[in-house]
Amino acid sequence: xxxxxxxxxxxxxxxxxxxxxxxxxxxxxxxxxxxxxxxxxxxxxxxxxxxxxxxxxxxxxxxxxxxxxxxxxxxxxxxxxxxxxxxxxxxxxxxxxxxxxxxxxxxxxxxxxxxxxxxxxxxxxxxxxxxxxxxxxxxxxxxxxxxxxxxxxxxxxxxxxxxxxxxxxxxxxxxxxxxxxxxxxxxxxxxxxxxxxxxxxxxxxxxxxxxxxxxxxxxxxxxxxxxxxxxxxxxxxxxxxxxxxxxxxxxxxxxxxxxxxxxxxxxxxxxxxxxxxxxxxxxxxxxxxxxxxxxxxxxxxxxxxxxxxxxxxxxxxxxxxxxxxxxxxxxxxxxxxxxxxxxxxxxxxxxxxxxxxxxxxxxxxxxxxxxxxxxxxxxxxxxxxxxxxxxxxxxxxxxxxxxxxxxxxxxxxxxxxxxxxxxxxxxxxxxxxxxxxxxxxxxxxxxxxxxxxxxxxxxxxxxxxxxxxxxxxxxxxxxxxxxxxxxxxxxxxxxxxxxxxxxxxxxxxxxxxxxxxxxxxxxxxxxxxxxxxxxxxxxxxxxxxxxxxxxxxxxxxxxxxxxxxxxxxxxxxxxxxxxxxxxxxxxxxxxxxxxxxxxxxxxxxxxxxxxxxxxxxxx
Numbered sequence: 274x275x276x277x278x279x280x281x282x283x284x285x286x287x288x289x290x291x292x293x294x295x296x297x298x299x300x301x302x303x304x305x306x307x308x309x310x311x312x313x314x315x316x317x318x319x320x321x322x323x324x325x326x327x328x329x330x331x332x333x334x335x336x337x338x339x340x341x342x343x344x345x346x347x348x349x350x351x352x353x354x355x356x357x358x359x360x361x362x363x364x365x366x367x368x369x370x371x372x373x374x375x376x377x378x379x380x381x382x383x384x385x386x387x388x389x390x391x392x393x394x395x396x397x398x399x400x401x402x403x404x405x406x407x408x409x410x411x412x413x414x415x416x417x418x419x420x421x422x423x424x425x426x427x428x429x430x431x432x433x434x435x436x437x438x439x440x441x442x443x444x445x446x447x448x449x450x451x452x453x454x455x456x457x458x459x460x461x462x463x464x465x466x467x468x469x470x471x472x473x474x475x476x477x478x479x480x481x482x483x484x485x486x487x488x489x490x491x492x493x494x495x496x497x498x499x500x501x502x503x504x505x506x507x508x509x510x511x512x513x514x515x516x517x518x519x520x521x522x523x524x525x526x527x528x529x530x531x532x533x534x535x536x537x538x539x540x541x542x543x544x545x546x547x548x549x550x551x552x553x554x555x556x557x558x559x560x561x562x563x564x565x566x567x568x569x570x571x572x573x574x575x576x577x578x579x580x581x582x583x584x585x586x587x588x589x590x591x592x593x594x595x596x597x598x599x600x601x602x603x604x605x606x607x608x609x610x611x612x613x614x615x616x617x618x619x620x621x622x623x624x625x626x627x628x629x630x631x632x633x634x635x636x637x638x639x640x641x642x643x644x645x646x647x648x649x650x651x652x653x654x655x656x657x658x659x660x661x662x663x664x665x666x667x668x669x670x671x672x673x674x675x676x677x678x679x680x681x682x683x684x685x686x687x688x689x690x691x692x693x694x695x696x697x698x699x700x701x702x703x704x705x706x707x708x709x710x711x712x713x714x715x716x717x718x719x720x721x722x723x724x725x726x727x728x729x730x731x732x733x734x735x736x737x738x739x740x741x742x743x744x745x746x747x748x749x750x751x752x753x754x755x756x757x758x759x760x761x762x763x764x765x766x767x768x769x770x771x772x773x774x775x776x777x778x779x780x781x782x783x784x785x786x787x788x789x790x791x792x793x794x795x796x797x798x799x800x801x802x803x804x805x806x807x808x809x810x811x812x813x814x815x816x817x818x819x820x821x822x823x824x825x826x827x828x829x830x831x832x833x834x835x836x837x838x839x840x841x842x843x844x845x846x847x848x849x850x851x852x853x854x855x856x857x858x859x860x861x862x863x864x865x866x867x868x869x870x871x872x873x874x875x876x877x878x879x880x881x882x883x884x885x886x887x888x889x890x891x892x
Contacts, residue, residue, distance in 0.1 A: 316365060317887040318372040323365075331364045348712040373880040375431060378438040385433040390426050393433070442876050446868040453860040454852070461849025463803055466817045466841060467796035467827075470810070471779050473837040476772035487763050491756050498754045501701040504718060505746040506709070507694050509683055511672060513658075513665035513738035520660045527652040531645050538643040541600065545636040546611050547593035549578055550585040552628040562622045562629035575619060575633050584628070594635060607632060665738050676729040676742045683729060683744055696746055708735060709743070717743070724748050773837065780831040780838035787829050793842060801847055813839050822846045 314322035339360070340347045350356050394400060400411040415425055491498070531538065551562045565582050569575060576592030583589035600612055607630060610620040614634035623630045668690055675686040683694045697706055705715055714733050722728045723745055730743045787793065799809060806814050816832035820843045827844045 314889055316369055317885075317889065318369055319376055319884045319886075321372060321376070323368050323372060328361075328365055328368065331368060332361050335360060335364050352712045352716060369881075369886055370877045371435065373877060373884065373886075374435045374438055376884075377880055378434045381438070383434050383437050385430050385437070387426075389433065390429050393429065394426075439873070439876075443869055443872040446865065446872055448861045448864045448868070450857075450861075453857045453864060456860050456864070457852045457857050458849045460804060461852055462818075463801040463847040463849075464817050464843060465798075465800045465845040465847065466802055466813075466843055467793040467798050468809075468813050468817075468842065469780075469783055469793075469796045469840040470813075470834070471776045471783070471838050471840070473769065473772035473776040476775040477768050479775075480768035480771035482764050482767040482771075486767055487760060488756065490763050490767060491759065495753055498759050500749065500752055500754045500758075501703070502719070502751045503699045503701055503749040504724065505699045505748075506697045506718065506743045507683055507746045508697070508708075508741050508743040509672060509676070509687055509690065509692060509694060510708070510735075510741045511665060511668055511690075511739070512735075513661050516661040516664050516668075517657050520657045520664070522653045522656045522660070524649065524653075526656060527649050528645060530652055530656060531648065535642060538648050540641050540643050542612075542640040543597045543599055543638040544611055544614075544634050545597050545638075546595045546603075547575065547579065547633040547635050548585070548588065548595060548607075549575070549583040549593055549631045550588075550628050551582075552584045553626075555584065555628070558629050559622065559624070562631065566622050566631055569619060569631065575631075593633065597638065662738060669732060669740060672740070672742055673732045676732070680728045683742065686729075686742065699747065699749070708741065711735065714741070714743075769836070773833070776837040777831070777833070780840050783840045784829050784831055787840065787842060791826070796840070796842065810834055810839065813841055816841045817843055 313325050315325045315328040316323050336351070336357075339350075343350065394411065395406045399414065400406055402410055412422075415422060418425075420428075549562075549565055551558045551565070555561065561582075565578055568578060579589045579591075579593030581589075583593060585593075588595055598608075598611065600608060602608070603611065604625045604627075606623050606625045610623045610630075610632045611634060614620060614632070616634055616637045619631055619633040621631075623632060671689050672686055675689050676683065679685040687694045697709075700706060700709075702715065702719060705718070709715060709718055714735070717723060717730050717733055720730075723730055723743060727745055732740050732742055734740050799806075802809070802814065802817055804814070804818055812832050812834050816830060816839075820828050820830055820841065822828075823843055823845070827842050829840065829842045832839050832841055
């Protein structure tokens, strides 16, 4: 929508209409504009319903967009029901916003004429061939999108009308040059500071807590001690790679395979080629090549002509010599000529995409059978892999059959396979071992059939030729941890708080001392501290840039760190040096986008405030 705001504010309507229409309707759903229905409404906007089917269509389209944008990461995100629910809610709010805009546009009497729509279609590049409107292409694209021409024009009318309103209400914002320059100067500002870090670690040993303090903290912070759902699994794993070590392939086996498949181990004929090249960009290139060929016919030396005449100067310095080539490596015309020559002979003039060649076969290495010794190791590895994969599929079938026929234990399947049942440590949804972290497997781990019914899972693929079958070993539902489980962490936290308080008191004392005598001998110094400094604790940097510019002398304050406190003395504020004009331009664009977004949100909020939006369906 922000893209629409920016484009609308620039007045570019005809040129980008179709792209916006496709995005607007294909990704947010269009059925809400096509009449009423008896279905349950997902939301009612000033008496007009947006149906559940429109929401579901828009939601599925948004899922598809996210999946395409995020790739494999989306599989992990989509397993989180809360995340997907937030996506669905944002889609619903987008539909509500568009409906409010449509209603307001109608109330204001905004219209888009048939001629405007026709002009938009005619000038849309997606419907053009060689810069001219192509009706066949237009009809073909509509068919691909599943639209009829009339309904498509109606959707365009709705979208163009809505964007007229957006451009009117939101397109008036602008950024003054002084605003961007001021912001650039603020960001580029540096500060001279001294700072003293008081670490709380030395004070922890002296801290002490009572059982009563621990109990009080526990009772007051039960929300911190919620235990996530935890599971431990029994599982059987089959991996073809691991089976390879148990497969024995002898040299005799390899010899038999070699004898039966000798055609796979033929060394192709190779030819050492040389050429003289005249490039296509040369005037009268073919005539020049023919003239060189005639010199060869008259007895001139090929290597000397290559050095003198060839435009391939690198090979020319070598008398035209290129490299050893197998058939099919070079361009077809070059290849045919080279492999049609006898050793030491040269071709007629041959044209390729590189130019005109005269090709010579300097030497020929006939095709031959590769010696068994050269390929023995490769054959043994290949046979081991083949046999391990065959064994894997045999065992996988046994695993699938046995774990299904005896669904309440893995012991029988393990006995049939001759393997051990393995057991995992306890883990949560967010800390699954790598073997079970694949979203599809993790979903099965926490499925009702495995967790609640105690059944064996189906055979689950970890990767190609690598599978597991799982069953629950132990399961703990989410709940509040007992005090004894968290006693030590609570005691450690309370001691840390006491140590932090001691550090805070010392920081206050140090600040008071500085105010009295202004001494910073024990302090660290940093001149021209940048706003985004990485080498100093971020809390110190933030405090330095939040302190008021000193009018006389220095200003001083304290700030809490992760483990301790710091005293920060601000000595000087330095103006930005050499603000880049490119940075100012970038800040203008950023501010403009922010202003547009704020204006748009304000428009929608105002329309909501004066209207009535009802959400009868809670999903």
